[in-house]
Amino acid sequence: MSDGELTLGIDIGGTKIAGGLVDDAGTVLDCLRKETPGHAVAAVEEAIVGVVDELCDRASGSGYGPVVAVGIGAAGWVSTDRSTVLFSPHLAWRNTPLRAHLTQRVSLPVWVDNDANAAAWAEYRFGAARGHDTAACVTLGTGIGGAVISAGRLQRGAFGVAGEWGHTRVVPDGRRCVCGNRGCWEQYASGRALARVGQELIEVAPAAASALLTAVQGDGTRLTGADVTAAALAGDPAAIELVREVGTWLGEGMLTIAMVIDPSVIVVGGGVGALGELLLGPARQRFTAALPGRGYRPTPEIVEASLGADAGMIGAADLARNKLG
Numbered sequence: 620m621s622d623g624e625l626t627l628g629i630d631i632g633g634t635k636i637a638g639g640l641v642d643d644a645g646t647v648l649d650c651l652r653k654e655t656p657g658h659a660v661a662a663v664e665e666a667i668v669g670v671v672d673e674l675c676d677r678a679s680g681s682g683y684g685p686v687v688a689v690g691i692g693a694a695g696w697v698s699t700d701r702s703t704v705l706f707s708p709h710l711a712w713r714n715t716p717l718r719a720h721l722t723q724r725v726s727l728p729v730w731v732d733n734d735a736n737a738a739a740w741a742e743y744r745f746g747a748a749r750g751h752d753t754a755a756c757v758t759l760g761t762g763i764g765g766a767v768i769s770a771g772r773l774q775r776g777a778f779g780v781a782g783e784w785g786h787t788r789v790v791p792d793g794r795r796c797v798c799g800n801r802g803c804w805e806q807y808a809s810g811r812a813l814a815r816v817g818q819e820l821i822e823v824a825p826a827a828a829s830a831l832l833t834a835v836q837g838d839g840t841r842l843t844g845a846d847v848t849a850a851a852l853a854g855d856p857a858a859i860e861l862v863r864e865v866g867t868w869l870g871e872g873m874l875t876i877a878m879v880i881d882p883s884v885i886v887v888g889g890g891v892g893a894l895g896e897l898l899l900g901p902a903r904q905r906f907t908a909a910l911p912g913r914g915y916r917p918t919p920e921i922v923e924a925s926l927g928a929d930a931g932m933i934g935a936a937d938l939a940r941n942k943l944g
């Protein structure tokens with residue numbers, strides 16, 4: 620049983636809130652998951668406070684050491700002073716002073732960070748990027764999030780939006796993106812991209828897409844990236860081919876990361892990252908075949924994240940503990 624000081628990490632996405640009681644070795648001692656209650660600012664804050672209160676009660680009931688701080692990993696762009704959510708594509712936060720709102724209500728120090736930053740910090744401290752003082756993380760969900768570790772610190776940029784490479788442009792005048800631009804990387808290499816290529820296959824070649832059609836009861840418009848992921852993991856050749864296509868685009872975008880950040884490792888996490896080598900194999904192939912100066916420079920490793928869905932809460936908790944990152 621831990622008697623050291625503990626911190627809470629809260630990972631807030633568009634669909635779920637996950638909270639964890641975490642010790643200084645990154646071990647999750649207790650955790651709690653809830654649906655995100657709609658997207659309104661007040662309702663989400665209420666739910667966060669509920670998760671914090673319940674985990675604190677359970678910690679003291681279990682005899683664990685005191686909870687000394689709360690770290691929030693929020694799906695949005697967070698100011699460099701880690702207090703304000705500037706913008707969230709999936710929630711209603713627009714210049715919302717989340718830290719001030721929550722500090723008042725939970726009676727503990729609160730630190731807010733971007734969810735991908737939190738997950739990357741966890742991978743650096745306790746997971747797949749451990750030992751790599753220059754690392755890039757790519758979080759593949761519906762879109763693409765990301766984070767930069769340099770000199771052993773998270774690099775947030777001047778305005779808090781460093782590492783948002785989902786919106787680097789890979790195809791001029793390409794597919795329309797949620798950010799308002801066209802041709803962003805996440806339109807070609809994310810869960811949404813997997814859904815899109817799957818829907819195209821269903822429309823153009825339904826005979827080749829029979830397993831995908833079965834997964835959505837014949838309604839191709841309902842197909843999600845998760846459906847394609849599940850079919851590929853189950854061995855469906857058509858889904859595996861779609862994953863290969865998206866994986867190749869993943870490798871393409873990583874070339875930009877390599878040339879800007881020069882990391883020794885690129886860690887791929889998020890729900891789509893669970894495809895492992897089915898996705899990373901084609902990504903690595905494209906990446907190594909097209910890396911500028913190939914053959915005359917070290918090639919960064921491309922690896923799967925190792926902390927899975929807990930990375931966000933572990934990283935948020937550790938960032939609150941260290942008050943830096």
Ligand SMILES: [Zn+2]
Pocket residue numbers: 785786796797798799800803
């Ligand atoms: Zn975009």
